[in-house]
Amino acid sequence: MRSLHILLISSVVGLGTGCSRPLPEAGSIDAQLYVQYCSGSGCHTPIPPGQSTVAMWNLQYERMLTTMREARRALPSSDEEKRILAYLHRNAEGSR
Numbered sequence: 001m002r003s004l005h006i007l008l009i010s011s012v013v014g015l016g017t018g019c020s021r022p023l024p025e026a027g028s029i030d031a032q033l034y035v036q037y038c039s040g041s042g043c044h045t046p047i048p049p050g051q052s053t054v055a056m057w058n059l060q061y062e063r064m065l066t067t068m069r070e071a072r073r074a075l076p077s078s079d080e081e082k083r084i085l086a087y088l089h090r091n092a093e094g095s096r
Contacts, residue, residue, distance in 0.1 A: 021048060023035070023046060023048060023049070024048075024049065024050070024091045025087065025090075025091070028087070029083065030083045030084065030086060030087035031087055033076065033080050033083050033084050033087070034046060034049075034084050034087055034088065037064070037068075037076055037080075037084065038064075043067070043068075043073075048091075049087065049088045049090075049091035049092050050091055050092065050093050051093065052088075052092060052093060053092055053093050053094055054088075054089050054092045054094075054095060056092075057085070057088040057089065057092055058085075061084070061085060061088070
């Protein structure tokens with residue numbers, strides 16, 4: 001149990017420090033869409049794409065859509081979804 005607490009604390013600390021860096025491609029439409037759907041409706045601060053792999057982003061994105069549907073929030077259009085996923089994939093851990 002103690003090791004679980006240490007893991008959780010180190011994860012939170014790691015995320016907190018990672019979020020202080022600017023997002024890649026910050027001025028791009030793709031990055032702006034990502035920010036809009038992550039934090040525009042008050043859900044959470046955007047997670048830097050480099051903190052997860054492409055496979056993990058695919059899972060997280062599906063989870064985000066489920067959460068947004070349950071909260072009855074506006075969902076990204078098909079074009080916006082393609083742009084957000086392309087942005088996450090381009091900037092994911094191990095993609096460069």
